[in-house]
Amino acid sequence: MEERDLIVAAIDFGTAYSGYAFSTRRDFLKDPLKINTNIWSGDLLLSHKTTTCVLFNEDKQFEAFGFDAEDQYADLAVENKHKSYFFFRRFKMRLFNQTQLHRNFLLEDEMGKTMPAMDVFSACIRYLREHLMKQSRKRASHIDDKYYRWVLTVPAIWNDASKQFMREAAEKAGFKSDQLFIALEPEAASLCCRHLPMTTIKGCSSGFVPFAPKSKYLVLDAGGGTIDITVHQVQDNGSIKELYAANGGDWGGTYIDEAFHDLLSDIVGTTIMEDFQRTNMEDYIGLFREFEVKKRKFKKDMPERINLKVPVALAKAFEHKHSKSIKDHIATKTQYSGHIIWTGDKLRIGADIARNLYTEAFDKISNHLKSLFAEDHVKDISTVLLVGGFSESEMLQSMIRELFPTKKLIIPADPGLAVLKGAVIFGHDPQIIKERICRFTYGVSCADIFDENIHPSSKKFIGSDGKAYCRDIFDKHVEIGQAVLVGESQIKKNYFPAYADQSRTAFYVYISSEKHPSYIDDPSCKRLGSLAIDIKGTGLDRSVTVQMTFSETELHVAGTDNKSGEKTLAKFDFLV
Numbered sequence: 001m002e003e004r005d006l007i008v009a010a011i012d013f014g015t016a017y018s019g020y021a022f023s024t025r026r027d028f029l030k031d032p033l034k035i036n037t038n039i040w041s042g043d044l045l046l047s048h049k050t051t052t053c054v055l056f057n058e059d060k061q062f063e064a065f066g067f068d069a070e071d072q073y074a075d076l077a078v079e080n081k082h083k084s085y086f087f088f089r090r091f092k093m094r095l096f097n098q099t100q101l102h103r104n105f106l107l108e109d110e111m112g113k114t115m116p117a118m119d120v121f122s123a124c125i126r127y128l129r130e131h132l133m134k135q136s137r138k139r140a141s142h143i144d145d146k147y148y149r150w151v152l153t154v155p156a157i158w159n160d161a162s163k164q165f166m167r168e169a170a171e172k173a174g175f176k177s178d179q180l181f182i183a184l185e186p187e188a189a190s191l192c193c194r195h196l197p198m199t200t201i202k203g204c205s206s207g208f209v210p211f212a213p214k215s216k217y218l219v220l221d222a223g224g225g226t227i228d229i230t231v232h233q234v235q236d237n238g239s240i241k242e243l244y245a246a247n248g249g250d251w252g253g254t255y256i257d258e259a260f261h262d263l264l265s266d267i268v269g270t271t272i273m274e275d276f277q278r279t280n281m282e283d284y285i286g287l288f289r290e291f292e293v294k295k296r297k298f299k300k301d302m303p304e305r306i307n308l309k310v311p312v313a314l315a316k317a318f319e320h321k322h323s324k325s326i327k328d329h330i331a332t333k334t335q336y337s338g339h340i341i342w343t344g345d346k347l348r349i350g351a352d353i354a355r356n357l358y359t360e361a362f363d364k365i366s367n368h369l370k371s372l373f374a375e376d377h378v379k380d381i382s383t384v385l386l387v388g389g390f391s392e393s394e395m396l397q398s399m400i401r402e403l404f405p406t407k408k409l410i411i412p413a414d415p416g417l418a419v420l421k422g423a424v425i426f427g428h429d430p431q432i433i434k435e436r437i438c439r440f441t442y443g444v445s446c447a448d449i450f451d452e453n454i455h456p457s458s459k460k461f462i463g464s465d466g467k468a469y470c471r472d473i474f475d476k477h478v479e480i481g482q483a484v485l486v487g488e489s490q491i492k493k494n495y496f497p498a499y500a501d502q503s504r505t506a507f508y509v510y511i512s513s514e515k516h517p518s519y520i521d522d523p524s525c526k527r528l529g530s531l532a533i534d535i536k537g538t539g540l541d542r543s544v545t546v547q548m549t550f551s552e553t554e555l556h557v558a559g560t561d562n563k564s565g566e567k568t569l570a571k572f573d574f575l576v
Contacts, residue, residue, distance in 0.1 A: 006024065006025040006147050006148075006149060007022055007023070007024050007025070007136055007143055007147060007148050007149070008022060008023060008025070008028070008148075008149045008150075008151065008424050008427035008428050009021075009022040009129075009132050009133075009136065009148055009149070009150055009151070009424075009427075010022065010150075010151040010152075010153065010183070010188075010420055010421075010423035010424045010426075010427060011125065011128050011129065011132070011150070011151070011152050011153070011423075012049070012153045012185075012419055012420040012423065013052070013092065013121075013124065013125065013128070013152065013153065013166070014049065014052055014092065014223060014224050014225070014389070015052060015090055015092045015093055015223060015224035015225030015226070015252060015254055016051065016052060016090060016223075016224030016225070016252075016253060016254055016257075016389070017047065017049035017050065017051055017052060017224060017389060017416075018049055018050060018051075018052045018066070018124070018128060019037065019038065019040070019047075019048055019049035019050065019128075019417075019420055020037070020038060020128050020131070020132040020420070021035050021036060021037045021417075021420045021421055021423070021424050022035070022036050022132060022135075022136050022424060023035045023036060023424050023428075024139075025428065028424075028425075028428045032195045032425050032428070033192075033195050033196070033421065035421045035424050036135070036136070036139070037417065037420065037421075038131070038132075038135060040066060040067060041067065048414075048416070048417055048420075049389075049416070049420075050065070050066030050067050051066050051067055051069075051070060051089070052066075052089065052090060052091075052092060052124070052224075053065070053066060053067075053069040053070050053073075053087070053088065053089040053090075054069050054087075054088050054089075054120060054123060054124050054127075055069040055072055055073050055085060055086070055087050056085065056086040056087075056115065056120075056123070057084075057085055057086075058084040058085060060086060060115055060119070062123045062126075062127070063085070065123075065124055065127040065128070069087065070089075070285050070289075073085065073087045073281060073285070074281055074282035074285050074286070075282070077279075077280070077281035077282050078282050082111075082281060083111060086109045086113055086115055087109050087110045087111070087281075088107060088109050088110070088115075088120050089110065090224075090225075090254060091107050091117070091120065092225055093225045093226075093250060093254075094107060094117065095158065095162040095165055095166070096155070096157075096158065096162070096225065096226065096250055097157075097159070097250075098159070098161060098162060100161075100526075100527070100576055101161040101162060101165055101574070101575055101576065102575065102576055103118065103165070103168070103575040103576070104116055104118065105117050107120050110277070110278075110281070111278065117165075118165070118168065118169055118172065121165070121166070121169035122169040122170070122172040122173040123173070125152070125169055125170050125173040125175075126173035126174055129150075129173055129174060129175070133148075146179075148179060149179055149181065149427050150170070150175050150179055150180045150181065150427075151180075151181045151182075151183050151423045151424065151426060151427040152166060152167070152170050152175075152180065152181070152182055152183070153182075153183050153184075153185050153188055153419055153420070153423050154166055154182055154183070154184065154185065154553075155184070155185050155221075155223070155225075155226045155228045155248070156184040156185060156186050156187065156221075156228050156229075156230055156246030156248075157226060157228055157229075157246050157247060157248045157249075157439075159511075159528075159574075160528060160529070160554070160555050160574045161528065161529065161574035161575055163182055163553070163554055163574075164554075164573075164574045164575055165575060166182070167180065167182060167554070168575075181426070181427055181430055181553070182553040182554050183422075183423045183426045183427070183553060184230075184246065184553050185221050185223065185228050185388075185419045186219040186220075186221040186228045186229065186230045186246065186387070186419075187219075187230065187232075187240070187242075187422070187426070187433055188418075188419045188420075188421075188422030188423040188425070188426050189219060189221050189385070189387035189388065189415075189418040189419045189422050190217075190219045190230075190232055190240065190385065190422065191240070191422040191425045191426055191432060192387075192412070192417075192418045192419070192421040192422030192425060193210075193211070193385055193387065193410075193412050193418060193422075194211045194234075195425065196412055196413070201410050201411065201412050201413070202410065202411040202412075202413070203408060203409050203410035203411060210383050210385070210408075210410055211234050212234065213234050213235065213236045213238070214233070214234065214235075214236070215233065215234050215383070216231065216232070216233045216243065216380070216381050216382075216383070217231070217232055217381065217383040217384065217385050217410075218230075218231050218232075218372075218378065218381050218383070218384050218385065219231070219232060219385045219387065220369075220384055220385065220386050220387070220388075220391070220400075221248075221387050221388040221391075221419065222252060222253070222386065222387070222388040222389070222390035222391040222393075222396060223252045223253070223388040223389055223390060223419075224252045224253045224254050224389060224390065225250060225252045225254055226248055226249065226250055226251070226252050227248040227249055227250075227251045227252060227365055227368070227390075228246065228248045228388075229246065229247050229248045229368075229369075229372065230242060230244070230245075230246045230247075231243040231244040231377065231378055231381060235434065238432075239431075239432055239433070239434040240432060240433045240434060240435075241434055241435040241483075242433070242435055242436045242437050242483075243377050243378075243437070244372075244375065244377045244378050244437060245436075245437040245438065245439040245480075245481065246437075246439060247368075247372065247439075248368070249364060249368060251361045251364045251365050251368075252361075252388075252390050253295075253389060253390035253393070255360065255361035256295060256357050256358055256361060257288060257291065257292075257295075259356075259357040259358070259359075259360065259361070260288075260291055260295075260357055261273070263353070263357065264314070267326070267329070267330065267333070267336065267340070267342075268314060268315075268317070268318045268326070269318070269321075272314075272317050272318055272321060273314075275317065276311075276313065276314050276317055280311060280313050280314070283311035283313050283314070284311075286311065287310055287311055287314075290308060290309050290310075291308065294306060294308055295393075296392065296393070298354060298355075298358075298393065298394070298395050299394045299395065299398070300355070300394070300395060300398040302351050302354065302355075303351065304350065304351055305341075305348045305349060305350055305351065306348070306349045306350075306351065306354045307346065307347070307348055308346075308347040308348075308349065309345055309346065309347070310342070310345055310346070310347045311345065312344055312345045315342060315344070315345075326342045327341070327342055327343055330342055336353070338350075339352065339353050340353060355395070358395050358396075358399075362395075362396075362399050365396075365399070366399065366403050369400075369403065369404070370403070373404070381407075382406070382407055382408055383407065383408045383410060384400065384404070384407050384408070384409050384410070385410055385411075386400065386409060386410070386411045386415065387411075387412060387415045387418040387419065388415060388416065388418070388419065389415070389416040391411060391415040391416075392415055392416060397409065397411065431486065431487065433486055434485065434486050435483055435484065435485055435486065436483075436484055436486065437481060437482070437483055437484075438478050438479065438480055438481065438482045438484060439480065440480050440511035440512060440513060441476060441478065441479045441480045441511065441512040441513075441514060441515060441516075441517060442476070442477050442478045442509065442510075442511055442528075442548065442555075443474045443475050443476040443477055443509070443510055443511075443512070443517070443520075444475050444477070444495075444507040444508065444509050444510070444531065444546075445472060445473070445474070445475070445507060445508045445509075445510060445520045446473050446475045446495065446507070447461075447463075447469040447470060447471050447472075447473060447498070448469065448470055448473050449467065449468070449469060449470070450467075450468035450469050450470045451470070454470075455470035456470075459471050459472055459519070463498060464498065464499055464500070464540075465540060472519045472520050472521055473518070473519060473520075474510060474512065474517040474518060474519055474520050474522070474525060475493065476516070476517070477490065477491050477493065477548050478490050478491065478548070479515045479516070480512070480513065480514070480515055481515070487549065488549065489547035489548060489549045489558070490547075490548065490549070491547065491548070492545050492546070492547045493545070493546055493547075494543045494544070494545055494546075494562065495507070495543060495544055495546060496540060496541075496542065496543045497535060497540060497542055499540075500538050500539050500540055501538055502535065503534065503535060504532055504533065504534050504535065505532070505533050505535055505544055506530065506531070506532045506533075507530065507531040507532075507546075508520070508527055508529075508530055508531075509527070509528045509529050509530065509531055510525045510526065510527055510528055511525070511526055511528050512524045512525045512526075528574055529573050529574035529575070529576075530573050531546070531557060531573075533546065533559035534559075534561070535561050535563075536561050536563060536564045536566065537563055537564070542561070542562070542563050543562045543563070544559050544560060544561055544562060545559065545560045545562055546558075546559050547559075
């Protein structure tokens, strides 16, 4: 079978929504945007993605994913059979910013019951993989599994431990390691938009070409969980160079959902809201599906009041506990009186109250962007590419335009699919990203000859050769802010065993937010993982060469035994 029969399949595993896309090599060579996606259907919604929800039975066996999982769990709740089941939603953010990530950590479901996170993630990925393969084989039934190249998307601001967790979950779901690529979400979106006709990109006026050689732009990927930002420059050969390290935070679209949840809790009381979620799951799911539909239409100049349908059971629960109507209760709360009307299953929210749901998230986003555009490498960027599901919000678009009136804001026609389609393009051409910026200083813990003029006495120890050494030295390989080329090792360093009969040299790997950390226990340092390299022979004169490649989406490590010339297996484990 020829390379043109290759299928690249991408899975976008999101905080709120997930989906997949694929294309054949043959189609890609004709038109990179000839990409197949799926249409998922849920109550009130038809979407290219489905909700990131998963249901397991009482034996912790997979039952359903997405809209189907929500519907089945809601049906079980109506018959009060749901309590023995496990229902998980919006759990991806548990991997955000976790430097010390345990491979076997537990996730809590909606009722507080736990399952291993690895089992939950892998079951979801397996379902999406099998669903995709079923759909792709309708178009190319003769394709063997070995001709699939898989791409899994992750936020660019995730650390190495989180990326490794997702890779292991994917491998547990049936992916072969050598067929699986990890794509960074804002990078993927950038690749997609470069292929779109300019007429389909909002903000591209006549004569403006955002992706011409030498052009620079900031990619703001506004997803459900994260705001993921990177800065790119197009090179003369069409490849991409990262100018500023990926950054952002957990201020995505679900922040607005949480604000709405908090608003209802403030009105009816936290206890009632929690009880309602536990005992009226069907209504609870329906409530937030309704809010999702309405939220997509929120605008800065929205009508005076927003109408929402809410479950009668929530108001009745309040009235049962407090012996007064929810309408009378709201009238006693000055911040809501005249702004919120709640009668039966009708909730009317004043436009100011609705806009305030965005305040906290927008404050965090705007403060971050203002500080970012003050940086030397970013302040001359005049174009912002807005992608991701949350970027469809006219509220978010208006906020950015008002905050940066001199910046040109460009938005693809379907920004929620930009990451997914770009991941497919990345899978066909993984080398298109040529240069990245290190987000941290990376180094390993080692010992060196003790120098009383430099090293603290508390770190002094005597080695097996009788010499004095200093422990806990941070031996730097790559520093924060350094530009590194994709696919090329940045530095090679030699290390020697501490004992003559040692058969393996082991290191602990650390990151630091400083350029020049001295010791691994400096406040800026965090332990990232471990590295083990096999060495041959005996004696203290042996050495191994370690070279780390930081510039790909995952960290790669190679070790060579310098005495025999043999390459040894070097395994980087970021999980504890």
